[in-house]
Amino acid sequence: MVQVGKTLEATSTPIPGLLVIELPVHGDNRGWFKENWQREKMLALGLPDFGPVQNNISFNTEVGTTRGIHAEPWDKYVSVATGKIFGAWVDLREGPSFGAVFTAELDASKAIFVPRGVGNSFQTLEPDTAYSYLVNDHWSADAQTRYTFLNLADETAAIAWPISLVDAALSDKDRAHPRLADVTPMPAKKTLILGANGQVGRALVSILPNARAVDRSEFDITDAAAYETFDWGSYDTIINAAAYTAVDVAETPDGRRACWEINVTATALLARVATANRMTLVHISSDYVFDGTTEVHTEEEQLSPLGVYGQSKAAADAIVSTVPDHYIVRTSWVIGDGNNFVRTMASLAARDVSPTVVNDQYGRLSFADDIAAGIVHLLAARPESGVYNLSNDGPSHSWAEIAQQIFELVGKDPSQVAGVSTTEYFSERSAAPRPTHSVLNLTKLEVVGFRPREAREALRNYLRSSTP
The missing domain is CATH 3.40.50.720 (NAD(P)-binding Rossmann-like Domain)
Structure with a gap:
């Protein structure tokens, strides 16, 4: 069940710039409604005015669908439209926080701001989960050359996936990503x-x-x-x-x-x-x-x-x-x-x-x-x-x-x-x-x-x- 009645607030995490946002959800007998991104309110919370230009949605039919860990050269605002996920984020940027890990469960009442260079991944905990993210750059084939990836099973990150990766639904590309020791950190701008x-x-x-x-x-x-x-x-x-x-x-x-x-x-x-x-x-x-x-x-x-x-x-x-x-x-x-x-x-x-x-x-x-x-x-x-x-x-x-x-x-x-x-x-x-x-x-x-x-x-x- 989606948690209703929350107060809008942002919480920092061990990964610099990665912010968890509690979202007020208003529900009645018809369902629920939320302001997923409201610029004026989000800026007042301390989120950056990151200028999203593209809205992407990943729909996942089965429980255990697992995607990531991908660090793209742009910022992301991630939320769940329906269902629930276990999210894992790993700092893949150059600097002292390289390799830092943060995990959390997200439903429709919680969102997360993911800064450029922080690896983003999730595993679905409910069927028919829709995962949405706003990004502040347009996808292009050239941009893929600037991606940074980490293997979901990396022993250093040691992410405690609720559903074993052996039983989860993964893509072949995600299975082939490198371990942390072989990752080239994303350079700072x-x-x-x-x-x-x-x-x-x-x-x-x-x-x-x-x-x-x-x-x-x-x-x-x-x-x-x-x-x-x-x-x-x-x-x-x-x-x-x-x-x-x-x-x-x-x-x-x-x-x-x-x-x-x-x-x-x-x-x-x-x-x-x-x-x-x-x-x-x-x-x-x-x-x-x-x-x-x-x-x-x-x-x-x-x-x-x-x-x-x-x-x-x-x-x-x-x-x-x-x-x-x-x-x-x-x-x-x-x-x-x-x-x-x-x-x-x-x-x-x-x-x-x-x-x-x-x-x-x-x-x-x-x-x-x-x-x-x-x-x-x-x-x-x-x-x-x-x-x-x-x-x-x-x-x-x-x-x-x-x-x-x-x-x-x-x-x-x-x-x-x-x-x-x-x-x-x-x-x-x-x-x-x-x-x-x-x-x-x-x-x-x-x-x-x-x-x-x-x-x-x-x-x-x-x-x-x-x-x-």
Whole structure:
């Protein structure tokens, strides 16, 4: 008999992510009714919004019909429509819980959420049992190559089947599955880093050695056709560190088109694929989305870009904000492994050259290592999706003042650096408009547990480890 009158609740199991759900069943003289999957209520219980796309039903005539143990590369929500089963689940994912086992009886009043890579199997305890499961990917012949299987009779798992497997109804394929010692664990989904050769990209590669990092030669983010053949099922996170950053060239006809193609069109393609595959999209934004008339910028400030580059980054931010699971990391004045302002000034100092530097643009340096560390923190802490300002901390300085700090830190006279207005500096060449103030308020990031280093401390360490 189906148990009626239960309260909807979820219970964890020894297998991480495997959840048992007690379902309220309403019965009368006609039979019974239940809400088998009610998204709003299930999410409130703590189940993931796993986005089912296919509903499968296995009907089993005889008692003792046994199927499994199959671990597919997708999540499943399993329930019984009629009858009763003994279910057995084995963790076949890479990691410390590999081989963990959980068993339970399911009738129409109990369901179970089975995460990707956990082997699923059942044995019918009543005749005419219908076993139903929602899955969040479409079955395909190619997907079968990514299945992982375990033999139902594996001695390590030692599942206590109610009906001996000798007497049970099994398929020949299920009888031939390997023992646990011969199982290749299902690999965890990976992080994909785009723009791997940029300053932030290189820092991300260093801090995320198990991620896959690609540049445009391996995957052209502007090519819509490339998205159709890419193996998105192997990833759960995209970090988009690719960008067009030639802010002055972006003001030219050719530059404008190239800037928009990389910063906007490609971002729209990434947002679409991230949404379709339930992936987290991390996108790096810029202080150029503001006109700089506000001295300190919060995440809630209305965007007000001045030039083509800033407009393209603002458009990209709007696109990424439509992805259900996203982080827009807004930064400024990036310094990392590559050509940048700090290396240029240190090189001039080493050659005893006295530069003229803009003194009416104010902000903070953002070191790529700190940006990468902040991104990793967001992905680990999983705060609410949205925009997070991420630069180094400390007081605001002009470019000229930072140049003077660099000269001082490398043992040169800071008075060698002369200040000049932006208007004077660009008086003999065309240039994109720049925000006067680029300081980002870091409170939101600090609330979720990440405090970047002081910019001067990071600068000192950078100069010690970096050769101009």
